[in-house]
Amino acid sequence: MSVLRARLSAILLAACLLFTGQTVTTPDRAAAADPGYLMAHFIGEGSTGQQIHFSHSTDGLNWRDLNGGGMTLRSTVGTRGVRDPALVRSPDGSRYWIIATDLCIGCGQNWDQAINDGSRNLVVWESTDLVTWSQPWLLNVAGAIPDGRNAWAPEAIWNPATNDYVLYWATNKPVNGVKKHRIYYARTRDFRSITTPQIYIERSGTQEIIDTQIVALPAGVGSHRYVRASGDGQITLEGSSSILGPWTHLGNLSGIGLTGAQVEGPMWMKFRDRNEWTLYLDQYASNRGYLPVVTTDPSASGTYRLPASGSYSMGGTKKRHGSILELTAAEESRVLARWADSPAKRLQSYNFPDRYVRHADFDVRIDQNITGPDAQFRLRPGLAGSGTVSFESVNYPGYYLRHSGYDFQLAHNDGTTQFAADATFRQAAGLADPTWSSFQSYNHPDRYIRHYAYQLRLDPITTATGRGDATFRVTS
Known part of the structure; x- marks a missing residue:
């Protein structure tokens, strides 16, 4: 009887090991059931290209246009065009905002006008479910900056230290005889009123800085709590233990052949299932939209690597300067139902x-x-x-x-x-x-x-x- 029990135990153990081995070697099955990612972006020029578009990905690297590639939100205020949208979720998940540049090149305004006498406003939408959005409103952020000429490329991040959002953007303004874009910031809770804007990032001399996006890192990853990537002639990386700084220079991406002369609009995405990040960069110089650059440590410039050929797909439309949200299962279900490809x-x-x-x-x-x-x-x-x-x-x-x-x-x-x-x-x-x-x-x-x-x-x-x-x- 003891021999029989031993044999049965051995068979059961082998079966358990076999089952365990199968589950370990098929992680993609479990991952496939996980919710994916939502990207808000614009797709190019013209009155419909400079509007809000949504795309969805199950793995963060292969994207599908939602709504048949058509607009998902259209601005009816300001210049009636938007670029550079940032998608913001409240800490408790009860509110969402999209904040965007109020800019429509070729819709009655050229680049020189946009740079030197552009809109001082941002365009804002609000939602409680990601599918029904408010009508847009204008948030004047640069009007309080003396001689501020525009307001571009907004971003926002929740600051637990002050229990509100740090809203930051670029404004072109003369200071001490030098007119250039600097990054300003203000604090807000509702994207309807803000504190007095202050300079957040300024580069030396005549060097401009326009695009910046911050990512928060989990404990045990990298040398800093926050990392920001900025377009300032390079794609510059900086780290800090606090959103408001001080910030430490960490390097740039010139080592993999990417500079600010080629790419802009840095956009972070954390992979759900592993400690790996993608920094998407808009290939504006070659008119090709986003390219994903992958790293296991955003604070270490030497860890970034270019994607292998065929390892990603950006879908049918050109994806330009935007923002990515990691979805919950409920959010994903609502989004995919609302923006289904209806002809x-x-x-x-x-x-x-x-x-x-x-x-x-x-x-x-x-x-x-x-x-x-x-x-x-x-x-x-x-x-x-x-x-x-x-x-x-x-x-x-x-x-x-x-x-x-x-x-x-x-x-x-x-x-x-x-x-x-x-x-x-x-x-x-x-x-x-x-x-x-x-x-x-x-x-x-x-x-x-x-x-x-x-x-x-x-x-x-x-x-x-x-x-x-x-x-x-x-x-x-």
Whole structure:
């Protein structure tokens, strides 16, 4: 009996070892179930390239454009363009902000104007869930800097020492006869009001500094609690035990062939499953967007290495100066559902087939032969109920077709129950042709979307003319 027990014990031990070996050698299976990363960025020039775009990655190196590569937020304030977004999460995870440069090159302003007489404001959005965002507001940060000419490339980091955020950005300003960009900082709790700006980083002589981003390191990694990377002619690394300094020079990335003449917009990302970091750098000189540089110690310049060929993919759009957030499972689920790749569609009138639904100055009508983004919508799952649809504007993401007083407008989703009900419809067989579609109001089920004198309305349908007016084709 003891021999049998010994044999059984040996078999059980071998099985346990085999099982253990299998789990150790397949870490990718567990990692694949972990939440991924969200990048907020802009993609280039023009009125739609200089807006907020989102991308997602499961591993931090291979990225997929969200929302079909289209905008996820559009600025309607200031210059009506944004660059260099920073994505900020509150310490308790209850709030999120995006802060960005108020800048739209080629949209009525050139580089010389932006440098010497640009916007003194930052553009700010706020959210409680990463998917429904407030309308943007302007935060004047450089107006309190005497003779400050602009406000560029904002970043923010929570400072546990002062229990608020350190908000920092670049402003071009003459000091002692030298006009150049310096990094200024102020403190804030809500990105609506700030303390008096102070100089944070200044380089000697005429050397400018524009882009800076700080990463916090865990205990036991590197020689400093915080490391910042800055674009100042080099990609300079500095370390400190305090966000407000003093800071120690740690070197730069010239040893791997990367200088400020080639790259800018440093963006940190910590890998979730290991003590390894990526410093993404925007290859602006060659117009190629982000490149990941990997290190096991951000404070040691000699540990950085260029990526192997084919080891990363930036997706379909060019990723430029932005910010990365490590997602929780709940955040990832919400983000991927909200920004799913829903194709852009048009709504063609049944009885005026050369006309399509479009918005103009946020009013909604049918016009002839419209093909641009003002006539394009993404049919989203209904905001108010399952089995329904809502129409989100391609040109103004976050804005939906919504009835108010039975008239239609393109309106920003304010997150209320009333808005959701007013912007939700049931797609049914066309009242004039069952191969087309009609759209019944969710909260006024006796009424349908129809056009009247080319304007969109919500009306009861009782006549043949009304049935034709209330019938549309969803088309590309």
